[in-house]
Amino acid sequence: METITITGIVIGTAIGLVIGLVITKILEKKRGSEIINKAKRTASNRVKSAHKEAESIKKDKILQAKERFIELKSEHEKVILSREKKIADVEKRLRDKESQLSSELDKNRKLNKELATKEADYDYRLDFLEKKQTEIDKVHKRQVEQLEVISGISAEDAKSELVASLKEEAKSDAMSYVQDIMEEAKLTAEQDARKIILNTIQRVGVEQSIENCVSVFNLESDDVKGRIIGREGRNIRAIESATGVEIIVDDTPEAIILSCFDPVRREVARLSLHNLVTDGRIHPARIEEVVKKTEKQIQQEIIEVGKRTVIDLGIHGLHPELIKTVGRMKFRSSYGQNLLQHSREVANLCALMATELGLNPKVAKRAGLLHDIGKVPDTETELPHALLGMQWAEKYGEKPDVCNAIGAHHDEIEMKTLYAPIVQVCDAISGARPGARRQVLDSYIQRLKDLEDLAFGFTGVQKAYAIQAGRELRVLVESSKVDDAKASELSFNISQKIQNDMTYPGQVKVTVIRETRAVNVAK
Known part of the structure; x- marks a missing residue:
């Protein structure tokens, strides 16, 4: 009985499981069909939207193509119109040229007629003048013959006597004039020469002498001056004797002055002092040794500079002495x-x-x-x-x-x-060249300063710089006082002021710069 009951329970359970499985399969199948249907609907919707988007893109592309076609067509028409206009202009110029040439031909014909008339008149007048000249020559000849008869001498003899008397008179006057000039020159030559020399010396003598005859040798400390001078000045006398340069030791801090007209000697003295101070052994025997060695170095440097200059310029076959002379130019x-x-x-x-x-x-x-x-x-x-x-x-x-x-x-x-x-x-x-020589440099610097000062005469100008050798003036303005419109106006006004008030070579470009800055500090 119990066995039958257990068997029934097992069978019922199995039947229930089978029924549950069947129901589950049915539900899953139903759910899958719904999902498939939903996916089909979504796919169809997407296909429809894709078709609509494709149609809109197609319409846009067609519109763009039409617009591009219209643009190209208009550009082509413009090109054609411009070419037609150019052709019309050329034809008009040709017609004008033809009319001008025809008018010039008419003028030339008229001028040729006038010239022919004038030429005929000129020939007639020339014949008349020749006849008159012949008559005048005959009359003059008769008068000369009558004068020869009256005076008793020929015309050639009279001419020779007149020329001789005029020559003697001219020589006498010229000698007297030359003598007066010579006496006056002797009296005033010495005075004028002194005046010229004094004026020249007062104006440029001191500056040029200091500029071209002096070199400054810098020292690390003033203690070195005593070692250069030496006991009772024997070191400085030895240096001056060996180099031919005068050494001036004064109150100038950490510097001594080398004075000599020969720039090569000054350079020898400068390098010798540098070697002696660096080495620390400064005494007469060492000084002579260093000076001789430095002279050899300078001579070698002169030759090297000359050779390098000749090679850089591509000059060949120059004599060694001329090469050496070219090298000496470096120190002049x-x-x-x-x-x-x-x-x-x-x-x-x-x-x-x-x-x-x-x-x-x-x-x-x-x-x-x-x-x-x-x-x-x-x-x-x-x-x-x-x-x-x-x-x-x-x-x-x-x-x-x-x-x-x-x-x-x-x-x-x-x-x-x-x-x-x-x-x-x-x-x-x-x-x-601007800046090459002192006289030109002074006027060049003054012109740059005048340019900058002229810009400062306008309201709102903060800074002014003359650059590009005075060919450009850059003006910085205050942004609070000058706006963009006024900046353009200021540039024009400054250029007009320069054009009216200053003399300058070439052109001057005026650039007005305006900027606004906002600055904050993060703490």
């Missing part, structure tokens, strides 16, 4: 301008100018480099530097074109080649 200045830099500038300018004129640029560059070699003589001479340089160039085998250009660049001799005026012009260009 002319009116505050370094002579070697000036000669290099002149050489490059001469080469460019000769190229433009169709001449040999190498010859011009050679003459430009050597044009001032007479300014660095080894010994004193009374010749002008141009003639001395020409003599050196001839001595060391330079060509006649180069020698003539060197000697004639200050008009001491006649210019015989085209290279001479080129060197003369380029020498003047290099010396006149």
Whole structure:
């Protein structure tokens, strides 16, 4: 009985499980169909929306293509219209030219007729004048014959006597005039010469002497001055004797002054002092040793500078003595301008100018480099530097074109080649460059200062800077006082003021800068 009951329970349980499984399958199938239907509906909706979006994109693209077509068409029409306009302008100019040519042809025909008429009239008048001249000659001949009969001498003899008397009278007057001029010159020459020399010395003598004859040697401390002077001044006397330079030890802190007309000697003294102070052993024997060694170094440096300059400029075949002279230019200045830099500038300018004129640029560059070699003589001479340089160039085998250009660049001799005026012009260009020489530098700096001061005369200007060698003026204004519109107006007013009140080469660009700044500090 119990077995039957357990079996029934098991069977009932199994039946229940089967029924539950069936129900679960039915429910899952129903749910899956719903999900599929929902997915189908979603897919169909998305397909419909995609179709709608595609249609809208298609319409947009069509519209864009139409607009682009219209734009291209309008541009093409504009190009065609512009070409037609150009063609019409050309045709109009051709018609105007034809009408002008026809009018000129008519004028030429009229002028030819007038010229023919005038030529005929001129021929008639010329014949008439020739007849009159023949008559006048006959009358003059009869008068001369009558005068010869009356005076008893011929016309040629009378002319010779008159010319001789006039010559004697002219010689007498000329000698008297020359004698008066010579006496006056003798009386006033010495006085005028003294006046010129005194004026020259008072104006530029002191400045030029200090500028070109003095070098300053800086010291680490004033204690070194005593060691340079030495016991009873024996060290400083030894330095002056070995270098030929006067050494001035005064109250100037941490510096002594080297004074000498020869810049090479000053450089030898400066380097010798530097070596002695660095080494610390300063006594007469050591001084002589260091000075001799420094002189050799300076001579070697002069040769190296000359060789490097010649190589940089591409000049070949220059005599070693001329190369050495070129190197000595490094230690020489002319009116505050370094002579070697000036000669290099002149050489490059001469080469460019000769190229433009169709001449040999190498010859011009050679003459430009050597044009001032007479300014660095080894010994004193009374010749002008141009003639001395020409003599050196001839001595060391330079060509006649180069020698003539060197000697004639200050008009001491006649210019015989085209290279001479080129060197003369380029020498003047290099010396006149703004800032190259002292006289030009002063006026150049004053012009820049005048430009800046002119800008400060306007309201709202905070700062002003003259840049680009005075070709541009930059003006900084206060943003609270000058707005953008006034900035443009200010730029125009300053440019007009410069144009009306100042004299300047080329053009001056006026730039007005206005800025607003907001500054805060995070603490």
